Amino acid sequence: MALVGYARVSTTDQHPDAQTDALTAAGCVEIFTDRASGTLARRPALDEALKYLRTGDTLIITKLDRLGRSVKNLKDLADQLQDAGVALRVLSQGIDTSTPGGRLFFHLLAAMAEFEHDLIVERTHEGLAAARARGRTGGRKPKMTKNRITQARAMYDAGELTVQEIADTFGVSRPTIYRHLDQAT
Structure with a gap:
């Protein structure tokens, strides 16, 4: 039952040190680190970590946003881990899916995040529609007049x-x- 850490920073000029220090302090025997935007589908270190994990292991991350690109992606990853018999522990949010309460808390947070995202999208669409109704369009002004x-x-x-x-x-x-x-x- 190994504790495996995963850290991700969005750009090459950011440093994962705070994440890797927290993962080391949590007892991780192996830490995989990506330097890529969370929106990218390809994250090589995460792929390596998922291959490395075995039944009974725990994947540890510092925050939920370090793992998933979206709520759906996060839920899919959590389901994939659960199907493989791997627990997920999120240090800053106190989530541990090895317990029933931890799984419940994870799904509640994921549902709340999805709800919040949907509200933001809805408000954005409403704002854009209101601006268009007033004759304004988005985007930068064309250089070629x-x-x-x-x-x-x-x-x-x-x-x-x-x-x-x-x-x-x-x-x-x-x-x-x-x-x-x-x-x-």
Whole structure:
């Protein structure tokens, strides 16, 4: 019955030291560390940890958000661990799925997180719809205004500059220039 730790930091300039120290203090004999965004489907160290774990082992993480990309992914991972006979312990939230109460608490937290996420999405959609109703659209303002498109067309028709040079003049990519040249004809 090994205690196995998993740590994840989102970017390469972040340090997993606080997580690995906590996992070591919790008695982990092996610690796997990823340096990748939680939204990425591919996390090599997590894959290694899941292969390393055996029935009766416990996977220890510092916080729930270090493990799952989403509530659904987190629940799927927890189910996968449970099916393999592996417990999950979350240090900061006091979750231990080796006990019935720990499993209940885990599922309650997951349900609350999913509910909170759904509310945020709903409010975001409502806000975007209200903004659209008032004539506002999201996103950044286009770099190529009508005047700039006319200038780019004139530069292109003059034949003195390459499309790359025209793009560099306006601070955009070549495909952007080509797209606007196609629209201007």
